[in-house]
Amino acid sequence: MTDKVSLFGNAIVGQSGGPTAAINASLAGVIRAAQSAAEIKHIYGMKNGVEGLINGIEPIDICLTETELKLLSSTPASALGSCRHKLPDTFESDEYKKLEEIFDRYNIKYFFYIGGNDSMDTVNKLSEYCEIKGREMMVIGVPKTIDNDLTATDHTPGYGSAAKYIAVTVQEVLRDCAVYTKPAVTIIEIMGRHAGWLAASAALPGSIAGIAPDYIYLPEKPFDKDIFLDDIRSALKYHPNVVVAVSEGIHDAEGNYIGAALHKGKDVFGNVSLSGAGKALELLVKDEIGCKVRSIEINLLQRCASHAASLTDISESERVGEAAVKAALNGETAKMMCFIRSNETEYSVDIVSRDITTIANQTKTVPDSYISAGNNNITEEGIKYMLPLIQGELPILWENGIPKHFTF
Amino acid sequence: MTDKVSLFGNAIVGQSGGPTAAINASLAGVIRAAQSAAEIKHIYGMKNGVEGLINGIEPIDICLTETELKLLSSTPASALGSCRHKLPDTFESDEYKKLEEIFDRYNIKYFFYIGGNDSMDTVNKLSEYCEIKGREMMVIGVPKTIDNDLTATDHTPGYGSAAKYIAVTVQEVLRDCAVYTKPAVTIIEIMGRHAGWLAASAALPGSIAGIAPDYIYLPEKPFDKDIFLDDIRSALKYHPNVVVAVSEGIHDAEGNYIGAALHKGKDVFGNVSLSGAGKALELLVKDEIGCKVRSIEINLLQRCASHAASLTDISESERVGEAAVKAALNGETAKMMCFIRSNETEYSVDIVSRDITTIANQTKTVPDSYISAGNNNITEEGIKYMLPLIQGELPILWENGIPKHFTF
Numbered sequence: 001m002t003d004k005v006s007l008f009g010n011a012i013v014g015q016s017g018g019p020t021a022a023i024n025a026s027l028a029g030v031i032r033a034a035q036s037a038a039e040i041k042h043i044y045g046m047k048n049g050v051e052g053l054i055n056g057i058e059p060i061d062i063c064l065t066e067t068e069l070k071l072l073s074s075t076p077a078s079a080l081g082s083c084r085h086k087l088p089d090t091f092e093s094d095e096y097k098k099l100e101e102i103f104d105r106y107n108i109k110y111f112f113y114i115g116g117n118d119s120m121d122t123v124n125k126l127s128e129y130c131e132i133k134g135r136e137m138m139v140i141g142v143p144k145t146i147d148n149d150l151t152a153t154d155h156t157p158g159y160g161s162a163a164k165y166i167a168v169t170v171q172e173v174l175r176d177c178a179v180y181t182k183p184a185v186t187i188i189e190i191m192g193r194h195a196g197w198l199a200a201s202a203a204l205p206g207s208i209a210g211i212a213p214d215y216i217y218l219p220e221k222p223f224d225k226d227i228f229l230d231d232i233r234s235a236l237k238y239h240p241n242v243v244v245a246v247s248e249g250i251h252d253a254e255g256n257y258i259g260a261a262l263h264k265g266k267d268v269f270g271n272v273s274l275s276g277a278g279k280a281l282e283l284l285v286k287d288e289i290g291c292k293v294r295s296i297e298i299n300l301l302q303r304c305a306s307h308a309a310s311l312t313d314i315s316e317s318e319r320v321g322e323a324a325v326k327a328a329l330n331g332e333t334a335k336m337m338c339f340i341r342s343n344e345t346e347y348s349v350d351i352v353s354r355d356i357t358t359i360a361n362q363t364k365t366v367p368d369s370y371i372s373a374g375n376n377n378i379t380e381e382g383i384k385y386m387l388p389l390i391q392g393e394l395p396i397l398w399e400n401g402i403p404k405h406f407t408f
Numbered sequence: 409m410t411d412k413v414s415l416f417g418n419a420i421v422g423q424s425g426g427p428t429a430a431i432n433a434s435l436a437g438v439i440r441a442a443q444s445a446a447e448i449k450h451i452y453g454m455k456n457g458v459e460g461l462i463n464g465i466e467p468i469d470i471c472l473t474e475t476e477l478k479l480l481s482s483t484p485a486s487a488l489g490s491c492r493h494k495l496p497d498t499f500e501s502d503e504y505k506k507l508e509e510i511f512d513r514y515n516i517k518y519f520f521y522i523g524g525n526d527s528m529d530t531v532n533k534l535s536e537y538c539e540i541k542g543r544e545m546m547v548i549g550v551p552k553t554i555d556n557d558l559t560a561t562d563h564t565p566g567y568g569s570a571a572k573y574i575a576v577t578v579q580e581v582l583r584d585c586a587v588y589t590k591p592a593v594t595i596i597e598i599m600g601r602h603a604g605w606l607a608a609s610a611a612l613p614g615s616i617a618g619i620a621p622d623y624i625y626l627p628e629k630p631f632d633k634d635i636f637l638d639d640i641r642s643a644l645k646y647h648p649n650v651v652v653a654v655s656e657g658i659h660d661a662e663g664n665y666i667g668a669a670l671h672k673g674k675d676v677f678g679n680v681s682l683s684g685a686g687k688a689l690e691l692l693v694k695d696e697i698g699c700k701v702r703s704i705e706i707n708l709l710q711r712c713a714s715h716a717a718s719l720t721d722i723s724e725s726e727r728v729g730e731a732a733v734k735a736a737l738n739g740e741t742a743k744m745m746c747f748i749r750s751n752e753t754e755y756s757v758d759i760v761s762r763d764i765t766t767i768a769n770q771t772k773t774v775p776d777s778y779i780s781a782g783n784n785n786i787t788e789e790g791i792k793y794m795l796p797l798i799q800g801e802l803p804i805l806w807e808n809g810i811p812k813h814f815t816f
Contacts, residue, residue: 015587019583019584019587048587048588048589051589052589075583076580076583076584077580077583077584077586077587078587081586081587081588081589082587082588083588083589084588164809164810167809167810168715168810168811169709169713171810171811171813172484172485172709172712172713172714172715173708173709173712175427175483175484175485175712175813176427176484176485176708176711176712178485178489179423179427179456179485179486179489179490180456180489180490180491180492181456181459181460181489181491204809204810205810208807208808208809208810209807209810209812209813296705296707296708296709297704297705297707298709299704299705300581300584300704301577301580301581301704301706301709303584304580304581304583304584305577305580306580307576307580307716308715308716310809387808387809390809390810391808391809392809393806398801399616399617400616400795400799401572401575401612401616401718401795401798401799401800402572402575402576402579402612402613402616402617402798403576403579404617405579405583405617
C-alpha cells in the first residue's frame with residue numbers, strides 16, 4: 001500500500017464475469033470521474049478484461065462525451081467485452097509479468113475492475129502483487145452481479161435491474177396465466193445457483209399489485225418434492241392457475257440439484273440431457289398431478305434487459321464507479337466499493353470502500369428472516385429489502401423501434 | 409343479415425384464444441365506441457368468452473372512464489378472461505340455445521368477439537346461426553393474434569407488440585453473447601408453429617442497429633439439420649459468438665417437428681420428454697460441433713410483454729375495436745375487421761370489414777419474397793413489411809417499480 005495521496009499517470013478499467021444491465025453504468029461512472037480527474041491523463045479500457053491484456057490485446061484510449069456516457073449507461077452487457085479468468089496463485093507466473101509490462105508501457109497508476117466474485121479475486125491478487133512488488137498502482141474493485149451474492153455490500157449493482165425485470169415479467173406472466181379456467185400449473189425458473197435473491201424478487205408484484213406466484217422456492221432451503229406436490233395440490237383447491245417461481249439452484253437435503261436429479265433423459269445421440277429445475281418440476285407435476293403444466297426459463301433475458309432497467313440501480317451503479325475513482329485518487333487500494341443502506345425511513349445509500357481480502361470468494365445468501373416459515377415464500381422483511389432497489393425507470397433512447405445502444 | 413341501419417339495444421364483447429399485449433386495447437376500443445353510441449345502452453363483457461356464457465357465468469355491465477380505458481389498453485392478457493371453445497357445427501345444439509337465452513335476456517343486438525383463427529370460427533358460426541334463425545344481432549370479429557397468421561388483413565393486432573419485444577430482446581441477447589471470445593452458439597426459440605412471422609422479427613435489430621442473429625429459420629421452409637450444421641460451422645469461422653433464431657414449428661421435409669424428432673429422451677418417471685426446437689438444436693450442436701451452446705426459449709413472455717408494447721400496434725388495436733362497433737352500427741354482420749396498408753411511402757392503415765366466411769380457419773404464412781435464398785434469413789422486403797409495426801413506445805403508468813394494470 002502506498003501512503004501517497006495521489007499519483008499522476010493513467011488509469012485502466014475492465015469488465016469481467018457475466019454481463020448485467022448495469023455493468024456499463026459503472027463503467028460510465030469510472031470513465032466520467034477519471035476524465036475529470038487532474039491526476040489522470042488517459043483512461044484506457046481493457047478489451048475482455050485481464051485475459052485480453054494477457055493475450056496481448058492492446059487497451060483502447062477512451063474519451064467520451066456526456067451524451068455517450070448516458071448512452072453507455074443504458075446499454076446492456078459489457079461494452080468492453082468480458083472474460084472469466086482467474087489469475088494464478090503464484091506471483092512468479094508469466095501472467096503477472098505480461099500485466100506489468102502493459103502497466104509500465106501505459107504508465108498505469110489506477111486499475112479499476114468491475115465484476116462479481118471471481119473478479120474481486122483478481123482485484124485481491126493484483127493489489128497483493130503490487131504491494132509485494134512495490135508497484136505504485138491503486139487497485140479498486142467495483143462490484144457487479146445480478147446474483148446479489150457479494151458480502152460486505154447492502155446489495156450489488158445489477159441486482160436491482162434484474163429484480164425489476166423479473167417483477168415486471170412475473171406480473172405479466174401471472175396476468176397471462178389467469179385468463180383460463182382450466183387447472184394449470186406454471187413454473188418460472190429464475191437464475192441463482194447458490195443464492196435465491198433473484199427468485200425472491202418474483203414476490204414483489206404481490207406486495208405492489210396484489211398478484212403474486214403461489215410459491216417461491218430458494219436454494220437456501222432444502223427442496224422436498226413431496227412437500228412441493230402438496231403445496232401445488234393445496235393451491236389448486238383455491239384457484240385454477242397456480243404459478244410457482246424457483247431458483248435454478250434448488251436442491252434436496254443432500255445437495256442434489258433438482259434439475260439434475262429429476263430429469264436424466266438421454267437424447268437420441270445418447271447424451272445425458274440435464275434440463276433445468278423448471279423443466280424437472282414440470283415433468284414431476286405432469287406425472288404426479290396430471291394437470292396442464294408448463295415451465296418458463298427466463299434465462300439470460302433477466303441479466304441483459306436494460307430496456308426495463310431500474311433507475312435506482314443504474315444511478316447507483318454510476319455512483320459506485322465514480323466513488324471507486326475518488327477512493328483511488330485518495331490513495332486507497334485493495335478495496336471494493338460497497339453500499340451502506342441508511343437507517344432512515346426513506347431509502348438512501350452511502351458508498352464506502354472495504355478491504356478486498358475480507359470480500360473475495362464469499363457468498364451472501366438470502367437470510368432466514370426473508371424466507372417464510374413454510375420455506376415456500378418471501379416475508380414482508382424480504383420485500384422491504386428489495387422494493388427500493390427496483391424503483392424508477394431508466395430513460396431509454398429509442399431509435400426506429402428498439403433501444404439505441406452504445407458500442408466502442 | 410339485416411338491412412336495418414341500426415338497432416337499439418345492448419352490446420356484448422368477449423375475448424378468446426391466447427392472450428396478447430394488445431387484446432385489451434381492442435377491448436378498450438370496442439368499449440369506448442359502444443359507450444358513445446346512442447343505439448347502445450349497455451356494453452356487457454363475457455367472462456371467459458362464449459364458454460363462460462354457455463357455462464352460465466353472467467356477463468358484467470361495463471362502464472369505464474377514459475383513464476380506465478387507457479390503463480386497460482396497457483394491460484396484457486385478456487382482462488375479461490379467455491377460452492378455447494369451438495361452437496358445435498350443428499345449430500340444433502344446446503349451446504346455441506343457451507347463448508340465445510342470454511342474448512334475449514340481455515337484449516343483445518351487437519356481438520363483438522376479439523380473437524384469432526378459432527375465435528373467427530365462432531364469429532362465422534354465430535352470424536350464420538343468426539341469419540338462419542332470423543335473429544337481429546350484428547356479429548363482428550376483431551382480429552387478434554401475435555402469430556400474424558390471419559388472412560385478409562395486412563397484419564394482426566398484437567403482432568407488432570410481440571415483434572417489438574422480440575426485436576428488443578434479441579438485440580439485448582446479442583449484446584450479452586458478444587462479450588466473450590470463446591466460440592459459443594446461442595439458439596433463440598420463438599413462437600410460431602405454422603407461420604414464421606414472429607421469428608422473422610428477430611431480423612429487425614440487424615436493419616436498425618447493425619446487429620443481428622447469424623441465421624433465422626422459419627417453418628415455411630423445410631429444415632435440414634446438415635445444412636444447419638454447415639451454416640453454424642461457416643459462421644464460427646468469422647466470429648466466436650453465433651446466434652440463431654428459430655420458429656418453434658421448424659420441421660424437416662417430411663413434416664416432422666425438429667423439437668419432437670431430435671430429442672426423445674425419457675425422464676426418470678419414464679415419460680417421453682418433448683423439448684422444443686431450440687433444445688433439440690442445442691443438443692445437436694453440442695454433439696456434432698462440440699462448442700459451448702445454449703438455447704433460450706422466449707416462451708410466453710413474448711405475448712404478454714405490454715411493458716414494451718408497440719405504440720403503433722396498441723393504437724391500431726384500439727382503432728380496430730372502435731371500427732368494429734361502427735361497422736355493426738351500420739348494419740354489418742358476419743364480418744372481421746381488417747387492416748389495409750396504404751401504398752404511400754409513409755406507413756398508414758385503413759380499416760375495412762371483410763366477409764368472415766372467407767377468413768375463418770385459414771393460415772397466412774410468410775411469403776417466399778420475405779425469406780432469403782438460403783432459407784436461413786429475412787430479406788429487405790420482409791424487413792420493410794415488419795418495421796413500421798414496431799414503431800413507437802406505449803406510455804406505461806409505473807407504480808412502485810412495475811407497470812400498473814387494469815382489472816375488472
